[in-house]
């Protein structure tokens with residue numbers, strides 16, 4: 001049994017993005033789901049499937065009671081933070097395709113802008129588990145953990161800060177066309193990038209994603225029902241997840257080949273289940289908590305050979321409208337909003353509906369990926 | 385200020401022997417009794433042969449810098465107060481896939497944040513030193529001096 005094209009995303013919804021929004025995460029989640037159901041033209045009582053991040057603060061029962069959903073016959077959670085986004089949609093698709101539910105919702109609500117809500121800032125003086133091997137030495141933040149891989153990557157393959165800047169500038173240019181993006185009215189130049197302060201060398205301020213409060217949701221139903229929907233259906237063509245052997249989330253320094261991250265295994269299944277191959281993809285939404293994750297993902301998902309992602313980014317390759325592969329066409333986590341990558345999924349849907357503010361004309365499919373460096377997931381969305 | 389740095393929970397059952405050996409000045413790695421596979425971080429089962437029997441094998445304490453970062457604010461207060469500072473990943477001489485996160489230090493006594501940052505270089509040979517913080521001995525790394 002395959003899920004290829006048997007389900008579709010028929011509704012998308014989001015709240016405003018901001019810092020210090022007054023609403024709770026539960027309230028934001030409910031607002032985004034309500035907007036997505038409106039977009040789909042589907043009544044809340046018809047929702048019988050829920051898939052959320054295990055990191056979500058609002059629980060399924062609370063979401064269902066607020067929105068008046070259900071009865072719910074399928075619910076599940078996906079772990080590992082930024083790796084979970086595409087998987088919530090993938091699990092929803094599997095649940096619908098197998099008849100465990102008929103209308104499933106996936107979402108992410110997050111208040112990240114408050115400093116106290118950052119996981120790395122809330123640690124006891126004694127740490128156990130995997131972080132005992134890293135945090136006592138001052139490797140505290142996700143940016144430090146990824147900077148360690150980045151330095152090694154630059155050393156092995158000769159990638160440069162200019163290559164990282166290519167990623168940051170592409171995302172910013174796209175955000176500058178998206179009125180809902182945090183950095184809609186803030187251009188970024190290469191000079192500003194190079195002059196910005198270090199956060200964790202070799203990564204500077206503009207290699208880091210935003211800190212955003214907000215929520216986003218998608219509605220998944222069967223392809224049959226989607227054909228009569230309010231919106232053009234966006235088919236879930238292929239879906240994959242991966243935890244590679246000996247994977248350690250974020251601090252993946254303890255395996256044979258730390259630069260071959262979860263994206264590689266995820267890509268194998270994604271393409272194996274797909275009618276498209278990487279060369280057919282003309283627009284992609286690639287998880288970008290940090291700029292180097294784009295380089296690692298370009299290699300993992302097969303857009304270039306290993307070690308060649310730096311040069312791949314040259315000559316505006318990642319930029320709309322003329323680049324070989326415009327990425328993160330709403331601005332991504334770097335410049336639109338950082339809601340654990342869920343905004344990338346909605347932008348993938350807009351590209352397939354033809355409503356992006358950086359629309360790539362005629363692209364048959366859109367790759368969406370979730371966090372590289374953690375147990376991850378990816379979707380290949382297909383246009384109706 | 386030192387006590388505000390994060391420290392490992394040395395009572396953690398899987399890793400307590402590592403910290404006990406560190407207190408004796410030894411860098412040890414969990415090694416399968418049945419098939420000899422080394423593994424780090426510590427865990428109950430050998431991923432190669434599923435054995436639950438392991439011993440803690442001393443390493444030479446020599447290795448090379450595999451990568452490093454220089455951390456700048458914003459950081460937890462104790463770390464922010466001494467930033468910028470280095471963090472390294474060291475590949476051990478016995479098995480380059482057994483790697484430790486640590487800091488490059490100038491001497492066994494010198495705090496990690498005093499290291500001159502231009503000393504950091506991928507591939508540089510290093511050897512372990514143990515620095516006491518509270519009741520914990522943290523493995524950190526010094527450059528191997530030339531002519532050794």
Ligand SMILES: [Zn+2]
Pocket residue numbers: 416417418419420421430431432433434435
């Ligand atoms: Zn064994």
